[in-house]
Amino acid sequence: MKVFTVDLSICNGCYCCQIACKDEHVANDWTPYAKPQPDTGQFWIGLTEKVRGHVPHVKVTYTPFMCNHCDDAPCIADCKADAIYKRDDGIVIIDPVKCIGCKICADTCPHNSIYFNEQLNIAQKCTGCTHLLDNDDEWTVPRCVDQCPTEALRFGEEEEFADFIKDAELLNPGAGTKSRVYYKGLPKKFIAGTLYDPSAKEVIIGATCTLKDNDSGETFTETTNNFGDFWLDGLGDDRTYTLTLEKDGVSKVIENITTDIDRGLGDIPMDMSS
Missing domain, CATH: 3.30.70.20 (Alpha-Beta Plaits)
Structure with a gap:
């Protein structure tokens, strides 16, 4: 058929x-x-x-x-x-x-x-x-x-x-x-952002971005591209996540990110000199 x-x-x-x-x-x-x-x-x-x-x-x-x-x-x-x-x-x-x-x-x-x-x-x-x-x-x-x-x-x-x-x-x-x-390819929720170093005034390339579902423990991982961008796609509706950003031993954690809508987090500073 x-x-x-x-x-x-x-x-x-x-x-x-x-x-x-x-x-x-x-x-x-x-x-x-x-x-x-x-x-x-x-x-x-x-x-x-x-x-x-x-x-x-x-x-x-x-x-x-x-x-x-x-x-x-x-x-x-x-x-x-x-x-x-x-x-x-x-x-x-x-x-x-x-x-x-x-x-x-x-x-x-x-x-x-x-x-x-x-x-x-x-x-x-x-x-x-x-x-x-x-x-x-x-x-x-x-x-x-x-x-x-x-x-x-x-x-x-x-x-x-x-x-x-x-x-x-x-x-x-x-x-x-x-x-x-x-x-x-039906649309699923996403969380995205741009990671940059405010001291160097440069985007951070190749940082590991790990997103963890606070309830299920499921994780999603991406690395920032040549523009410092990351896209974590295929996420569930109305979930709450914790995002960990890491590069060369420096890390930043953003908690309680919800997917009631698709989230663009904008520019995220992470000082690599600290």
Whole structure:
């Protein structure tokens, strides 16, 4: 069965996926797969931009989102017209002919991936470009995947992506719908800073930065780079940490750093002459 995989570490926010989807579906009638997508108001694949941290320690993450083509799709179970079905390849389709415009599927989708076309009085969403996959031997992937310049977005058989999936996450795991869209690099909390020597008026390169979770005892370690910066990423939400900075026998401890938000600690002085 087919899956989508998304590697956020190489998504550069170019919006090619979103534009390609619009190009393929706006003003094009692909019945029985889909009626035309409105030119505004719907993004069958869209992109969110999340900015985290404090200047100068800032991260930006771009996250493509689409229909999750769930194995346990509530939209299928709740559809009163039997207009929504799951294909043998795992793609979920809303039949635009059978849809009666009751809006139940749009209301029940926990991923907010179903849109309602007021003009046509039908529900609509990502089709996986099945009109291409079924009818054109040259097409093996949806338009969004084909247009992704970094290959952050990929599509294929589940077995083909087994190594990716075993380390991946779901965008909305709490929904419990058995999504077929898998992500790597979803944003986690981070603590960052710049270590410098106020006496020498230079950044400190190669210092060991050890972060300890005050409750679990788990530790994270980094070294400062050529700019004196350190980034301790992949941290849990709402945790409390102790940070120890050390270089050539000189150390500095910062206690009770919380990850209720992503923490940019700014410039941290550590006098190497002491």
